[in-house]
Amino acid sequence: MGLDINEMRRQHDALMKSFDELDRLQKSNAERAVRLSTPSPRRSLGLFGSLVVMACTIFMMLALIVLAAAIFL
Structure with missing residues (x-):
């Protein structure tokens, strides 16, 4: 056999650990x-x-209205 029992146990332990x-x-x-x-x-x-x-919401609404008026006028 190519592998001895200790090598197989070591590989098994490493696999179980992973x-x-x-x-x-x-x-x-x-x-x-x-x-x-x-x-x-x-x-x-x-x-x-x-x-x-x-x-903040009211300020942004007013800013958008002023911006729209500046674009269209």
């Missing part, structure tokens, strides 16, 4: 996928945040 590592990586990837798929709770903006968003 399978164990692959299994561990698959489990960690599955846990990460579950963690990323669950939505995280979001904090509300509060009154000040809402006012800032409204002010």
Whole structure:
């Protein structure tokens, strides 16, 4: 025979170790996928945040109206 029993055991152990590592990586990837798929709770903006968003929206609308008027006039 070309391989002795110790060499076969060594190859078997290396193969099983790589399978164990692959299994561990698959489990960690599955846990990460579950963690990323669950939505995280979001904090509300509060009154000040809402006012800032409204002010920015109104400013952008006015800027677009002025830009449109400047183009067409």
